[in-house]
Amino acid sequence: MAILVGIAGGTGSGKTSFAHKVAERFGRERCLTIAQDSYYKDGSDLDAAARAAINYDHPDAFDTPLLVQDLRDLKAGRPAPALTYDHANYSRRVLPDALSPRPVILLEGILILAEEPLRRLMDIKLFIDTDADVRILRRLRRDIKERGRSFDSVEQQYLDSVRPMHLEFVEPSKRYADLIIPEGAENAVALEAVVARVHAMLKA
Numbered sequence: 001m002a003i004l005v006g007i008a009g010g011t012g013s014g015k016t017s018f019a020h021k022v023a024e025r026f027g028r029e030r031c032l033t034i035a036q037d038s039y040y041k042d043g044s045d046l047d048a049a050a051r052a053a054i055n056y057d058h059p060d061a062f063d064t065p066l067l068v069q070d071l072r073d074l075k076a077g078r079p080a081p082a083l084t085y086d087h088a089n090y091s092r093r094v095l096p097d098a099l100s101p102r103p104v105i106l107l108e109g110i111l112i113l114a115e116e117p118l119r120r121l122m123d124i125k126l127f128i129d130t131d132a133d134v135r136i137l138r139r140l141r142r143d144i145k146e147r148g149r150s151f152d153s154v155e156q157q158y159l160d161s162v163r164p165m166h167l168e169f170v171e172p173s174k175r176y177a178d179l180i181i182p183e184g185a186e187n188a189v190a191l192e193a194v195v196a197r198v199h200a201m202l203k204a
Contacts (some may be wrong), residue, residue: 001075001076001077002074002075002077002101002102002103002104002105003103003104003105003123003124003198003201003202004071004075004105004107004121004122004123004124005022005104005105005106005107005122005123005124005126005194005198006107006108006112006113006118006119006122006124006125006126007019007022007106007107007108007109007112007126007128008108008109008110008111008112008113008114008125008126008127008128008170008173008174008177009110009127009128009129009130009170009184010110010130010132010135010166010170010171011057011110011135011138011139011162011166012130012134012135012136012137012138012139012142013128013129013130013135013184014128014130014138014183014184014185014186015108015109015110015128015184016035016108017184017185018108018126018128018181018184018185018191019033019106019108020033020185021185021191022104022106022191022194022195022198023106025191025195026103026104026195026198029102030102030103030104031102031103031104031105031106032074032099032100032101032102032104032105032106033105033106033108034067034070034071034099034105034106034107034108035108035109036062036067036107036108036109036110036111036112037085037109038083038084038085038092039062039063039064039066039067039083039085039092040056040061040062040063040085040092041061041062041063041092042090042091042092043090043091044089044090044091044092046090051090054090055161055165056161057110057111057161057162057165057166057169057170058161058165058169059111059114059115059169062109062111062115063092064115064117064118065117067118068117068118068121070099071105071107071118071121072121073101074099074101074102074105075101075105075121076101077101078101079098079099079100079101080098080099081094081095081098081099082094082095082096082097082098082099083095087147103202104198104202107122110166110170111169111170111173113125113127113173113174113176113177114169114170114172114173119176123201124178124179124194124197124198124201125176125177125178125179126177126178126179126180126181126194127173127174127176127177127179127180127181128181128184129174129180129181129182129183130182130183130184136158139154139158139162140154179193179194
């Protein structure tokens with residue numbers, strides 16, 4: 001049975017960077033990383049108004065039952081589809097190569113600890129806790145440079161949905177974490193503790 005580590009935290013908190021650091025320690029042959037973002041509900045058939053109304057920071061934006069089923073399969077040693085979400089086209093696609101089961105599975109996403117069915121599957125639950133001003137600066141840089149968005153659009157989305165949803169769903173979910181990690185991947189002590197714990201669980 002694979003070890004599932006959940007890595008939650010607000011937008012720009014450093015979840016992905018922390019997951020990468022953990023994955024590096026175990027290697028590609030032993031570790032698989034899954035992003036909750038890949039499980040956004042497909043919106044390719046929606047009209048323009050419905051697409052504009054999608055709140056990507058609300059739990060309802062995700063196909064959580066599908067994610068739960070895929071994680072169950074992977075933990076049980078069965079392959080699962082490799083998914084990706086295209087924000088430009090509002091579409092979720094299945095990639096050609098399926099996900100192969102591995103001893104360590106890292107699941108990262110803003111709302112994974114807010115969903116009880118996901119929490120039940122996790123062997124270790126982490127919350128990356130980073131100051132709000134750092135997180136918004138990181139999000140601005142990512143959305144403007146990587147997604148070609150304007151400053152005004154990023155600011156509007158942050159005020160309309162990102163911040164309210166963080167306060168309503170993301171921040172309260174930290175109470176479910178086994179370990180709250182300040183500063184994410186920069187926290188070397190926490191990284192070593194998590195890696196050591198996973199190693200111990202694998203040996204057991």
